[in-house]
Amino acid sequence: MKEFRKPVAMVPHHRAIREWILTTTLLAVGCFVLIAAAYRHYAVKTAPGGYAKAGSAPELEVTFLDVGQGDSIFIRTPSGRVVLVDAGPGKGEYSRFDAGERVVVPFLKRMGIRKIDTLVMTHPHADHYGGMFALLGKFEIGEFLDPGQPYPSELYESLLEKLDKLGTPYRLTRAPSTLDWDPSMLVQVLWPEEGHLENANPNNVSIVLRIVHGNNVYLLTGDIEMEIEMQLNAYQSGLRSTVLKIPHHGSTTSSSQRFLEYVRPRLAVMQLGINNKFGFPERAITERYRSFEIPVHRTDLTGTARTFSDGNRIKVQPEKGTPFTIHPFPSEPPEATP
């Protein structure tokens, strides 16, 4: 026999009201819980630096740390993924102090970071990975990205061994490919390409990343030299960027004329140590950026530069100096290529 059910219309009026009140209350409580969770999420995410207000729209942060003579770039994506590209020098050949211990670890702690989802080593030179040892055991590391050049260095091998012992997943990184870091970003690996790894100058195996967030583009170049810039010139106007991490600390090996014509950034960031023994930046390079009218932030002069992209503009907060805002290029046609 079929079960008899009262049609909805026949439910007594007061019962319908009770159900309506119950549903509405549950919805309201649900919304409150969600809003409170989101508020807490943003408050926790942004509190340590105090730069973003709780509950404000999620931004992409790309911070160029002053690690002395070397590179280290901290990235936090709008959905909260934490990426560290290089970690500065350890104590030794490049530096009188361990930049990992002195700069990177304290910065990450101030940011409330417990896990580095992706640790990128652009290339096996110690001014880029020496500081990584200080991170091990202090932060969980989700994965390690390596250009994987066969490079005979005890220090590099000991880093790989330590990461392996910690069970850190190892990922060889090759161009062309994309990295799945955040649904609101496109992250392209432009270098190194297969066939350029054996016996190459380690600078020239540097992982080059192009990070697109809305209209903003960051181009992170490691220490690539002119011959790789010439390879990348094949992308032509596809190299156009809002922010360029100047390749190889302002050395004349890099920042070639044609490459800068394609990239034409609104801001270029040079990571280097004050009075470094290499004589960086070389005068010809600072003059070249000047002739292109590209403003340069130098970490040796104005310290760490924190940048925040909302997809339309980038707020730049230098450690020493006044904050300013940059905008991506308007959609003017790219330079015609000769």
Ligand SMILES: [Zn+2]
């Ligand atoms: Zn370097």
